[in-house]
Amino acid sequence: MNCKNCKTEIHSKFCPDCGQPTSLKRIERKYIFSEIENVLNFERGIFYTIRELIINPGQNIRNYLSEDRSRLVKPVTFVILTSLIYSITISIFYIEEQYVKFQHEGGKISTAMTIFQWIQGHYGYSNIVMGVFIALWINLFFKKHKYNFFEILVVLCFVIGIAMLIFSIFAMLQGITSLKISQIGGIIGVIYSSWAIGQFFGKEKLFNYIKALFAYLIGMITFIFLVISIGILFDLFLQHSSTLNLME
Helix, strand or coil: EECCCCCEEEEEEEECCCCCCCCCCCCCCCCCCCCHHHCCCCCCCHHHHHHHHHHHHHHHHHHHHHCCCCCCHHHHHHHHHHHHHHHHHHHCCCCCCCCCCCCCCCCCCCCHHHHHHHHHHHHHHHHHHHHHHHHHHHHCCCCCHHHHHHHHHHHHHHHHHHHHHHHHHHHHHHHHCCCHHHHHHHHHHHHHHHHHHHHHHHCCCHHHHHHHHHHHHHHHHHHHHHHHHHHHHHHHHHHHHHHHHHHH
C-alpha cells in the first residue's frame, strides 16, 4: 500500500520516508491525555520552553536554530499562545488600554485608534508583525553575525513570547491589587528582551545588549509610526473623498 501522507510505497507499520503510521488509532481518552502531557512536558513542552528561555535564552535559541528543534515549542506557536494568555489575562482583570486615543473633532475615533484596538485584541498576529520590524533593525545592527532575517524572526518569537508572559503576570497583579504596575511589567519585558537578544549574539560583550535595546525600541517605534501614518493617510483620504462628494 502507499503512504496516505507522501504516497511512498510501504511494507511496514511506518512510512520509510516521512514516518507516517500505516493506520492511525482512534482518538480516545488516552490520546487526549497524551497530547496534554506533551504540551505541559517539563522536558520538551511549554513549561520546559519557558524555563529554558528564562535561564539561558541565547544558548537555547542557538541550539534550536542549529542543533535540536524538538525540545522547544515551535516559535510561532509559542508567541501566539503566550499572546493569547496575555489577551485572556487583560480581559479577565479588565486592564485599561495603554494606547493614546487619537480622535477627530467631534470625538470620532481615528483610523489609527481603530487599528490599535484591533492590535489589542489580536496580539498573536500583531506581535509577529511587530517582530518583523524589530527583526529588520536587529539584522541591521548585528549584520556581521551572518544570521538571516528569518532566523532572527525565530529569535524574536521566543523573546516576545516570554515578554508577553511577563506582561501577563503584572497585568494579573494589577487586577488583583489595583496597583498601577502594568507599566513596570512593560519595562521589565523590554529589559528581558534586550538581555535575551544581546545574549543570543554573545553574552560576553556589553555593547550587544545596548544594540539589542536600541534595535528593539526602534523596531517598536517604527511599527507604531507606520500604524499612525496609515491611519492619518486613510483619514485624509476619507476626508478628501467626503469633500469632493459635497462639492458635487
